[in-house]
Amino acid sequence: MALVVQKYGGTSVGDPERIRAVAEHIARTRAAGNDVVVVVSAMGKFTDELIRMADEVSPTRPPRELDMLLTSGERISMALVCMALAALGVDSASFTGSQAGIITDTDHTRAKILEMRPDRIREALDDGLVPVVAGFQGVSTERDITTLGRGGSDVTAVALAAALKADVCEIYTDVTGVFSADPRVVSTARRLPKVSFDEMMEIAATGGRVLMLRSVEFARRHGVPLHVRSSFTWEPGTWIVEEDPTMEEAVVSAITDDTSEAKVTVGGVPDRPGIAAHLFRQLAEHGVNVDMIVQNTGANGMTDISFTVAKTDLDAARTVCQEVKEAIGATEVTTDDAVGRVSIVGAGMKSSPGVTALMFETLSEHGINIEMISTSSIRISCVVRADRVADAVRHLHTAFGLDAA
Numbered sequence: 001m002a003l004v005v006q007k008y009g010g011t012s013v014g015d016p017e018r019i020r021a022v023a024e025h026i027a028r029t030r031a032a033g034n035d036v037v038v039v040v041s042a043m044g045k046f047t048d049e050l051i052r053m054a055d056e057v058s059p060t061r062p063p064r065e066l067d068m069l070l071t072s073g074e075r076i077s078m079a080l081v082c083m084a085l086a087a088l089g090v091d092s093a094s095f096t097g098s099q100a101g102i103i104t105d106t107d108h109t110r111a112k113i114l115e116m117r118p119d120r121i122r123e124a125l126d127d128g129l130v131p132v133v134a135g136f137q138g139v140s141t142e143r144d145i146t147t148l149g150r151g152g153s154d155v156t157a158v159a160l161a162a163a164l165k166a167d168v169c170e171i172y173t174d175v176t177g178v179f180s181a182d183p184r185v186v187s188t189a190r191r192l193p194k195v196s197f198d199e200m201m202e203i204a205a206t207g208g209r210v211l212m213l214r215s216v217e218f219a220r221r222h223g224v225p226l227h228v229r230s231s232f233t234w235e236p237g238t239w240i241v242e243e244d245p246t247m248e249e250a251v252v253s254a255i256t257d258d259t260s261e262a263k264v265t266v267g268g269v270p271d272r273p274g275i276a277a278h279l280f281r282q283l284a285e286h287g288v289n290v291d292m293i294v295q296n297t298g299a300n301g302m303t304d305i306s307f308t309v310a311k312t313d314l315d316a317a318r319t320v321c322q323e324v325k326e327a328i329g330a331t332e333v334t335t336d337d338a339v340g341r342v343s344i345v346g347a348g349m350k351s352s353p354g355v356t357a358l359m360f361e362t363l364s365e366h367g368i369n370i371e372m373i374s375t376s377s378i379r380i381s382c383v384v385r386a387d388r389v390a391d392a393v394r395h396l397h398t399a400f401g402l403d404a405a
C-alpha cells in the first residue's frame with residue numbers, strides 16, 4: 001500500500017463538476033489500496049479575484065490581512081472536496097494549513113516553512129480518513145496566518161509528502177505533464193516521460209510554467225518523487241525524479257522561453273574593484289532580484305554592466321541605478337523591456353561538446369541576434385529581442401531533434 005499526496009491546482013477544482021471529478025479520482029485511488037492525502041488550491045482564478053476585491057476596498061493591503069483574505073480561497077475548495085467525497089461514501093476531513101501543522105516564518109505573503117508538525121494529518125490517516133489540506137498557507141511563529149507566495153500550494157503538497165514520507169507527490173493540473181517546449185509556441189512539442197530534479201529546476205527557473213521553482217527545490221532536497229499529470233485526462237504524465245546514472249540522458253530535453261524580464265544597462269562605469277559590489281549591494285537592499293549579469297571587457301578603464309530583472313522590479317531597479325550612478329561614476333543608465341530569454345536545458349550537455357555551437361549557429365541562421373548569454377552546467381540561455389523569442393524556440397526545438405516524429 002502506498003501513501004500518495006495529490007495536489008489539485010485551481011483549474012482542477014475550478015467548478016462543481018471538476019470538484020466531483022476530483023473526488024471520484026480520490027475515491028478510485030483509495031479503492032486501489034492507497035492512502036491519500038489531498039492538497040487543494042483555490043478554485044479557478046479565485047485568488048486573483050480576492051486580490052482585486054482588496055484593491056477595490058483600499059489602496060493599501062496590510063500583509064497580515066491580505067494573507068487572511070487569500071487563505072479563504074483554499075478553504076472553500078477543501079470543504080467542497082470533502083462534501084463531494086462524502087457523497088461518494090469516502091470519509092474525509094478538511095484541514096487549514098495551520099491545522100495541518102505547517103509552521104512558517106513571519107514574512108507575510110511569501111512565508112517560508114520552518115517546520116512541519118502534521119500530527120493531525122497522521123491521526124486522520126490512522127482513522128481511515130482522507131485528509132484534505134488547504135494549500136498555500138501556514139501559521140507563523142507569531143501565530144498569524146501566512147501564505148507561501150503565489151503558486152504556493154505546490155510547496156504545501158511537497159512539504160507534506162516529505163514530512164509524511166509519501167511514496168509520491170502527484171501534481172494535478174490542466175496539462176498532461178512537462179513538455180519539450182511550450183505547446184502553445186511549438187506545435188510539435190512532446191511530453192517528457194521523465195526529467196531529473198536538476199533539469200526541472202532549470203526548466204522552472206527559465207520559464208517552464210508547470211511547477212513552482214521552490215517546490216522543485218524542496219522535492220529535490222527531500223527526495224520526494226513528483227508526478228505532474230492532468231486532472232482532465234488522468235493519463236500518466238511526467239515523473240520528476242533523481243537522476244538515474246544508468247540511463248543515457250538526452251543531450252537537450254527542453255527549450256524554454258521567458259518574456260517576463262527586462263534588461264538594465266549601466267554604462268561607462270570605471271573598471272575597478274568595488275563598483276559591481278556597490279551596485280548589486282544597493283539593488284539587493286532594495287529587494288531587487290537580479291538574474292543574468294554580463295560585464296563587458298573593459299576598454300580605456302571603462303566598462304558596461306548589463307543585467308536582467310523581473311519586469312515587475314524594473315522601476316525599482318532603474319531608481320536604484322540612477323541613485324548610485326554618480327557614486328560609482330557611471331555615465332548612463334538605460335533600460336529595455338522588449339527582451340526575452342530562450343534557454344536550452346539538458347542533463348546530457350555536460351558530456352556533449354558542440355551544444356553551445358549548435359545553439360548559436362541555429363540562432364544566427366535565422367538572423368536572431370544574441371544580446372546576453374548565461375550558462376549553468378546543464379543550461380544555456382540567450383537574451384534576444386522579445387519578438388524573436390517564439391521563432392528562436394521553434395528553430396532550436398527542431399535543431400536539437402525534439403520535434404515529435
Ligand code: ASP
Nearest residue numbers: 041047136150151152153
Ligand atoms: N491559490 C494560490 C495562487 O493562486 C496558490 C496556488 O494556486 O498554488 O497563487
Ligand code: MG
Nearest residue numbers: 009010041151
Ligand atoms: Mg495555482
